[in-house]
Amino acid sequence: MNTITLTEINERIIYKILHLHLYFYIDIERGLDMNLKGPMKEFYSELLKHIPENIKEENVTNFLDNVIEKMLNETTPIMVDDLRKSQGEMLEDQRLLRAEFEARLHRRWSKPLALLETLIVISLESSEELYKENISIAKSKSNIKFEVLIKIHARACQISYEILALLRSGFADGAMTRWRTLHELAVLSFFISQNDNDVAQMYLDYEFIERYYEMLEYIKYAPILGYSELPKEDIDELTSKRAELIHKYGNEFEKPYGWTLNVLDKKNRNFKALEENIQLDHLRPYYKLACNYVHLGPKASSFSLGNIEGSKIIIAGASNYGLANPGQNACLSLTQITTCLLTSYPTFEALMTCKIMDKFSSEACELFVEVQKQIELEEDNYIDELEINERFNCHH
Template identity: 40%
Template structure:
């Protein structure tokens, strides 16, 4: 009896294995069929995406176009400011100029990324990139307010960040070798890591508290424990903290970001898993981008104010108001048929 049960068990196991093998073969065949038909499948998918983007960009055309125009004007203003002021700034070791022009260029680059994401239907991705733009606006205004000393520390802090990226390897030299072998990278020369450590130590001797997180801002804040929130409050932009916190959900892997998605209507949250583009949710990233980019412009251009700067700021103020108005109008016009 025991042998009969064992034989039946073996036979059932073999049948199950045969079934699994057959399903595996079918799955492999279907996969190879998709590989063979990949050009046609991708062509159809691209056509569908282009049709979707056409509808999206018709719906949001006016605010998208105005936002892109504002970005173009901002980029041109930054380029002009750089060309006109770099020679004398270099002669005078003007750290404020150097820090702000670099931040402004990065802001314009992020602006391009935000617009690209919105024009392709990715509101949450656009808002996640706005988070970085807000940080640039905060830091730019802080440096503008606190002058050359804060700007010099900010630029020197690049070495502190490089040291922090390599700190684990200084404490455990074998760790980088292990990671390099896994990644297939040549190990970073240990003497160069030590050189960065030496430079970091020199800066810590030169500037009090610079080795701490956001330590470059410690003296200007009058606070030995600086952080971004304190800098944000110092320049009066902490009123945007709720939007900044919301953007964090789209950057990190917390559960809120798996439930809440700007591309979904409120009634869809928690019921639909959005795994692609959407034509909803562009108002917040678009409006926030316009506001933050204007703040970065202000920090840079008011370094050396003139009549042209005043005219530019007035024109862009009107443009931003119109951008915000149009984004809100379209956002409010959504109904179930546009989801």
């Protein structure tokens, strides 16, 4: 079998091996002249020292694999130390860029974002007042619906603040995914409000069914994850509670959406059926859009709310565009959830608050759309100007 010297090694083999390991192409003959810096230059220099002067061609791949694997283990700590030394400056630059971006975004979107925040504050304060005034009455009359609506509303306020934070930072897709949950809570609020105490109790009891099946997953994977075993008494208690609920409500109760069995048909127990039952299914197109950013479907990788239609940019961070859909949807859903709660014990003040929130919500929706259309108009004008300049340059 022929042997070859270092300078005769097939460059394509070298390229392939180094590209697989280092994710960049390098020329074995001129590697030290490629402006490599710091640890990478040291890595390359050391690599050359380990390659024998004479080597069989068929052994090049295996040889370099072994050498590179060994050297990666040795040089990784060097690169980590180098990054630690420079991370302060690097992060300071990035934080400055982000602060400047968020300041520009705030100037453009300040009015609708302020209205969204106002809605959240009104919702929080009005529900707190309602809770203080009626919790004793609700407990004395075993008003389970009120308990459920309070829990839903508290979670909705938290999610609304999350949406606000994401919008302020320019993450429209993320805000849309959180609105997806807010919409689910709105649907749940209407469903609980429109049905009796038994449905509300079944909803609360269904938590034990979820916990039981979560427990089974934990038991299965705890050894792999290195987690401790669950105490036997905890397993027995949850297993017993599940059996008790199945005996009380029937075998259908432990199935998905089993807590709706008194209302929804057996073959139609799912979230879509809930939407249709309370006539909120007209928002389903937005819900399906939001699902793209939660699950692993391909659309989320090719379509982003932060991208203007026709743009070929792949967004890997924040954008000042696309806040309209999640913003206005959040206003709408929070208002719906708050209305369900406030009307559980209606007073003149509570009804007035519902009207005020509806007014602010409508105004915020209009402003979100207005700002987004203004960005689209500016983009169109910019493209037109570029095309005019291009035609002008072609003629001269």
